[in-house]
Amino acid sequence: MTELAIDVRGLSKHFGNKVAVNKVDLQLPKGQVWGFLGPNGSGKTTTIRMLCGLLKATEGEGRCLGFDLRSDAELIRRHTGYMTQKFSFWNELTVRENLEFVARIYELENRRRCVDDTLEVLGLGHRQHQLAEALSGGWKQRLALAAVTMHKPELLLLDEPTAGVDPQARRDFWDQIHRLSNEGMTVLVSTHYMDEAERCDHIVYLAHGNLITEGTVADIIDQSGLISFRAEGTGVRSLEPHIAAQAGVEYAAYFAAGLHICGHDRALLEKAVSSVASKGYHWQEIRPSLEDVFIALMDQSGADLRSHA
Numbered sequence: 001m002t003e004l005a006i007d008v009r010g011l012s013k014h015f016g017n018k019v020a021v022n023k024v025d026l027q028l029p030k031g032q033v034w035g036f037l038g039p040n041g042s043g044k045t046t047t048i049r050m051l052c053g054l055l056k057a058t059e060g061e062g063r064c065l066g067f068d069l070r071s072d073a074e075l076i077r078r079h080t081g082y083m084t085q086k087f088s089f090w091n092e093l094t095v096r097e098n099l100e101f102v103a104r105i106y107e108l109e110n111r112r113r114c115v116d117d118t119l120e121v122l123g124l125g126h127r128q129h130q131l132a133e134a135l136s137g138g139w140k141q142r143l144a145l146a147a148v149t150m151h152k153p154e155l156l157l158l159d160e161p162t163a164g165v166d167p168q169a170r171r172d173f174w175d176q177i178h179r180l181s182n183e184g185m186t187v188l189v190s191t192h193y194m195d196e197a198e199r200c201d202h203i204v205y206l207a208h209g210n211l212i213t214e215g216t217v218a219d220i221i222d223q224s225g226l227i228s229f230r231a232e233g234t235g236v237r238s239l240e241p242h243i244a245a246q247a248g249v250e251y252a253a254y255f256a257a258g259l260h261i262c263g264h265d266r267a268l269l270e271k272a273v274s275s276v277a278s279k280g281y282h283w284q285e286i287r288p289s290l291e292d293v294f295i296a297l298m299d300q301s302g303a304d305l306r307s308h309a
């Protein structure tokens with residue numbers, strides 16, 4: 001049987017009347033990298049904070065790393081690395097001093113060796129004497145990752161770790177995540193970036209505190225039932241207002257020099273395409289992208305919420 005790093009059921013968090021997380025189940029096998037996606041305010045941070053024992057769940061039960069979520073919060077924290085959205089280290093200390101400080105907090109043995117090893121593995125050696133405040137965004141995130149992994153946690157919870165960093169730095173950061181996963185660490189990472197979602201073994205999509213769908217990228221695209229067509233040709237962008245207004249077109253967007261339309265009703269989509277057939281654009285059916293699916297899910301969950309209001 002697969003060993004689970006996270007096994008929680010019915011996890012909920014209420015802030016007064018606000019239901020930030022609503023009965024979420026998560027079974028995350030050890031060693032995998034899971035992506036946590038969803039629009040702003042969908043409950044990702046709140047869930048992560050409950051999982052690492054920083055926030056008490058209103059309802060629900062389960063285990064993280066075999067420890068009870070409710071009674072063993074301190075043990076969970078000790079075996080988990082949690083990286084928040086904000087860079088939260090000491091700007092006036094150097095990279096090395098920051099890590100030395102963290103090593104003292106965790107009461108690590110062989111502190112000097114731990115810091116040296118961490119600097120080397122994360123490629124921070126040549127920046128060790130630089131003040132943290134002088135680092136670029138990408139290197140700050142690298143330092144943050146070094147600090148949350150130095151005590152060799154079994155579970156890593158990363159809350160939008162690469163927000164605002166450039167693509168190369170994000171790619172380097174993800175190489176590190178996969179390295180840690182290869183070493184056996186389990187990772188749950190929230191992100192708004194589609195390319196990052198595609199690097200995960202499994203994706204969980206939340207909206208308005210509810211778990212809407214989960215699976216591999218391919219599963220999520222297949223389960224969505226979404227159909228996409230793409231048009232190419234000079235001036236194709238000008239079609240957008242007309243075609244977006246056709247019945248069955250749930251969303252139309254200009255993307256990589258082509259116009260995508262998406263919906264769930266094939267007959268209506270084909271009718272929308274034929275309504276502009278005389279204009280001579282080249283249309284073809286394409287596999288929906290993960291972004292197409294998430295936009296459709298976002299629209300759908302917003303509509304469901306409005307219909308229940």
Ligand SMILES: Nc1ncnc2c1ncn2[C@@H]1O[C@H](COP(=O)(O)OP(=O)(O)OP(=O)(O)O)[C@@H](O)[C@H]1O
Pocket residue numbers: 015018019020038039040041042043044045046047
């Ligand atoms: N301490 C709090 N008190 C009251 N409401 C809160 C509190 N923390 C979060 N919320 C609300 O709970 C909901 C979920 O917030 P959360 O930060 O978990 O979402 P998120 O998916 O992480 O969003 P983002 O992508 O913007 O980081 C939001 O409506 C938020 O305003």
